[in-house]
Amino acid sequence: MLVQKKLADPYRRYRENQVFMSSPIELVVMLFDGALRFVRRAAAAFERQQYDEARLYLDRTQQIIIELSAALDFNRGELSRNLYSLYQYLHFQLLKIDIGRDGEQLGEIERILLSLKESWAAAGRLPGSIAAENSREGDR
Secondary structure, three states, rough: HHHHHHHHHHHHHHHHHHOOOOOHHHHHHHHHHHHHHHHHHHHHHHHOOOOOHHHHHHHHHHHHHHHHHHHHHHHHHHHHHHHHHHHHHHHHHHHHHHHHHOOOHHHHHHHHHHHHHHHHHHHHOOOOOHHHHHEEEEHH
């Protein structure tokens, strides 16, 4: 029954296919989309003073930040180290927000995540990028 239910969910199948067919840069952009979605949901939960719900969304955002940190290739130089520092900052701020039950700083977190997402998306459109190469190969 579980297998039938999983196969019967077309949205889930679409998302799984999207992940398997995406370039590494596109996957990073998807992670930022998820983090942004969870930060926005956490902010809405804070406004309703639903702290347990906010904590759930903050935790999901933190898990995405941890995944982004773990995926960094430190052999690539200074950019990886700088991104790691920024991800650590975001993670620490999310912890402070959760502990203090104060969603005021979520606007700053959202702006940083949006800026990072836009930067990664732009990098994927550059000639010679992995995402650009994969999209050209798909056109052949």
